[in-house]
Amino acid sequence: MQKLAIVGGGISGLSLAYYLQDSFEVSVFEKDKWGGKAYTQKVGNYLFEEGVNGFLSNSPKTLELCEKIGIKTIKANENSKIRFIYDDKLIKIPTNPFEFIKSDILSLKGKLRVLKEFFIKPVCDKEESVEEFANRRLGEEFTKRMMVPMLAGIYASTPAKTSMNAAFPKLKKIECEYGSLFKGMIKLKRGGQPSGDLTSFEWGMSEFIEVLKSKTKANFIKKEIKSIDELKEFDKVVIATESFEAAKILGGDIAKLLEKIEYNPVAVVGFDFDSITPKGFGILTTKEKTLGILMDKYIFPHRNGIRLMLGGARYPEIKNLSEEEILEIAKKDIYKIIKNANPKIEWVKLHKNAIPNYSLGHQKLVEDIINEAKKRGVYLLGNAYNGVSMNDCIKNAFDLSQKIKDNK
Structure with missing residues (x-):
């Protein structure tokens, strides 16, 4: 049986290992913790996700994988449909056209401008930023208010830093x-809300990672x-790390391309208070x-x-601040937004490279990276690309598992 190396034990790398476990002798290398940023931190009686807290149930592959590994999924409750924006005041996001008309989410002039969308000519011959x-x-x-x-x-x-074509290809289509x-949405019978239900696992993302790993040979x-030289004994190699880590491993011309993918830093702060309002999924600013x-606490x-x-x-x-400085900013903002002070618990996790930024030119850059990877005889996988x-x-x-099997 051919030997396959997967470098990176996050969601991408572990899922690939599961899909290829019966076709290859698989080895998965991880330098930190299994699951990567998909990790649930237990702090006393609290569960805090370091990154993603679930998925939308509109992807057959995710639901199929959960069923195959035998993990129970849970849907977020009705509070998850209640969402707010803070723009000097809290504004509930409307969930249907009638609510949109009544809402103060936009001025009358802004609402009339949105209705003109029916008559705006499409632009399909060039890349645009989301802005x-x-x-x-x-x-x-x-x-300004929504995007x-x-x-x-x-x-x-x-919006100014993000490629519409790369970040929202379905809307562009x-x-x-x-x-x-x-x-298009009328013909496809879609509303303004994301399709599918927000879904997670009873004990968080780490439960998914642990079960997936236990079901993988x-x-x-x-x-x-x-260095890629450490993997010479393997017939096939997949690099499923962040793109900047892949650059260090691979070196050469492909490294210069991989290093062009920027990452945005994010600090995650966990709080609890005696009383918190409004109840809902959350608030974006x-x-x-x-x-x-x-x-x-209100949805899972x-x-x-x-x-x-x-x-x-x-x-x-944010990536240059201490935990104390991050907490100070978080406390000021949460008091400003929902008037809560004196948290019962404080928890901080800083990701200096949290999420890849799909900048203008991202799709062409990924195409060039994949072509260069082919020349090197390696495969790339992860959220930096698609x-x-x-x-x-x-x-x-x-x-990718199907592609690797076909090229076996």
Whole structure:
């Protein structure tokens, strides 16, 4: 049986190992902790996720994998549908057209500008930033009120720094196929909310990682791979690390390409208070150093606390601060936003390289990276290339497993 090395034991690397365990003798190398940023920290009676807290149940591959490994999934409760934006005041995000009309999420002028989207000509012959796309189709007020917080919540980025084509390819495809986002969504019978239910695991993401690892036949090796030369004994090699780590391992021309992918820093702060309102999924902000507040305690069991996400492309200086300085910012922001003070618990996790930024030119850069990897005889996998969500990581791992089997 051929030998396969996977460098990186996060969601992507472990999923790939599972898919290929019957076709290869698999060895997975991880220098830190299994699951990477998909890790649940237990602090007393609290569970705090260091990164992602679940997935949307609109991806067959993720649900299929959960079923195959025999892990029970749990859907977020009805509070998860209640979401807010903070822009000097709390504003509930409308969930349907009627609520949108009544809401103060936009001014009357802003709402009328959004309705013009039906008549805006599509642009399909060039790449745009999210800011350019949203301004053109929906107006500057919509961009500021809706897209700025949404980009902070998904990519810890800003609309100006993010490629629409790379970050939201499905929306770009709808524009080009139907001529309008609204026309496309009407024909596809979609609303404004993300499709699928927010789904996780009773004891957090670490439960998923532990079960997936237990159901995978592989050699799990705690070791940092510093050079591709260390893996000469393997017939096939997959680098499933962050792109900057892949650059160090591979070196040469491909390293220069990999190093062009930027990462945004994020600090995750866990709090709890005697009383917290509003109840809901969370709050995204338009300009604060705190990008958003996730009300985990109101949507999943055993979480008990809330989490704040700070920094991102909006405030990259977060990566140079101490835990005490991060906590001070978080306390000021949470008091400003929801008037809570004197937390019962404080917890901090700083990711200096949290989420890859899909900048303008990202798709072409990834194409060049993959072509260079082919020349080197290696495969690349991870959220730096074609999607950052848990669903993306698992689907991309499955797709790569089929490709590797076909090239066996």
